[in-house]
Amino acid sequence: MKNVLGLRCIECKKEVPAEAGTYTCPSCGSKGGIMDVIYDYQEINRLTTREQVTKSRDNSMFRYLPFLPIRPESARPHLRVGWSPLYKPLGLAKSLGMSNLYIKDDGQNPTASLKDRASIIAVIRAVEEKAPTVAASSTGNAASSLAGSAAAMGLKSVIFVPSRAPQGKIAQLLIFGATVISVQGSYEDTFRLSAEAIERFGWYNRNAAINPYLVEGKKTVALEIAEQLNWEVPDWVILSVGDGCTIAGVWKGFKDLYQAGWIDRLPKIAGVQSTGCCPLVDAFVEDRPWTPKEEKTIADSIAVGVPRNPDKALNAVRESGGTMVAVSDEAILEAMRELGRTSGIFGEPAGVTGTAGLKVLLEKGVIGADEKVVSIVTGNGLKDVQNAIKAVGEPIKVEPSLQELLVKLEGKI
Ligand SMILES: *Cc1c(COP(=O)(O)O)cnc(C)c1O
Ligand SMILES: [Zn+2]
Secondary structure (H helix, E strand, O other), X not given: OOOEEEEEEOOOOOEEOOOOXXXXXXXXXXXXXXXXXXXXXXXXXXXXXXXXXXXXXXXXXXXXXXXXXXXXXXXXXXXXXXOOOEEOOHHHHHHHOOOOEEEEEHHHOOOOEOOHHHHHHHHHHHHHOOOOEEEEEOOOHHHHHHHHHHHHHOOEEEEEEEOOOOHHHHXXXXXXXOEEEEEOOOHHHHHHHHHHHHHHHOOEEOOOOOOHHHHHHHOHHHHHHHHHOOOOOOOEEEEEOOOOHHHHHHHHHHHHHHHOOOOOOOOEEEEEEEOOEOHXXXXXXXXXXXXXXXXXXOOHHHOOOOOOOHHHHHHHHHHHOOEEEEEOHHHHHHHHHHHHHHHOOOEOHHHHHHHHHHHHHHHOOOOOOOOOEEEEEOEEHHHHHHHHXXXXXXXXXXXXXXXXXXXXXXXXX
16 A cells, blocks of 8 residues: 555554554554544645546545555455435525525435445455454444445444334345344443454454544545536535544545645535534534533434544534534424435435534525535435334325225315
């Protein structure tokens, strides 16, 4: 990997070589010491150019291979991850009173969430590091995604999920052949147990926060947004936040492009959580260190009371000059309805939380109606049908009789 110079600790700034098995800062140790992958941008520009990428027929995130911490010759699963559509949904824009709104629909990944961008890097690196088994704890999507990528790569997977994970995600895990451990406790309990087991068994660790390579996969969503907008950077990118790895990845992607000289400015990043679990929004708004919170929201993918990547997430928002906001579960259900009805896009609750936050930031005047905004839908609604039904209610039930149908439809269409 000539493109990778090493890893840099986000706390003490120490730089270490990018060796197999090194994930966190050896100096900061148990205090955290989350690392960033650092690149040789000249080398990236020797390996490829903006024009070359624009012409690429690789319709996946691997069109940006020189920006990724994997060896070009490494085996890759056949799944098509990334290169999800960037829509300009006029109905939604109209309903929000906006003129320049885009939706990046990352529910259209192989296992239906943005997490696939990270999981595919995890399995590629697991094979590079000769690990036969990969493991993770997850609120659901990182799990189903890792299981899918592992299956495609011929690896075993062991997955820890909190017992509250929606059925759709559990079904995915089992279909992909994972060993599924349903932990009767919170996500925090789940994470802790998985960390202990990973240490004990020596599995490849996909836990996103401490594995710096996974954020690199997630950053490809930003590279795609830039390319799909013809390298003209939006004013804002808005998305939901749980552990904070995704928002950190988005920011890293734009920064890498900027440092490589492929874009000439950076967007502001807005992070959105549910009021039922918003430790990072509170820390941002009150400008203080984050404190743990209860996990009380229908948006299970971002019900993270103890975020694993808080500093990278807060740095992303602050460095970009962005903002954070919390929205109620009712507003999240409303965003599900609105995206579906105006645009034909079906997101899971955490998938549309960014869009719910956009509405609030427009109302507050933080985001202007004419600004160019990309809202990322991070996961597909079919993963969590129960909450979707909660958002929209039940269908019209009729006996198979036209007469009854006419009665029931009266005033409805
Ligand atoms: C994981 C996830 C998020 C949040 O990502 P973090 O890295 O935990 O902040 C948002 N939406 C969906 C659908 C997710 O699966
Ligand atoms: Zn350090």
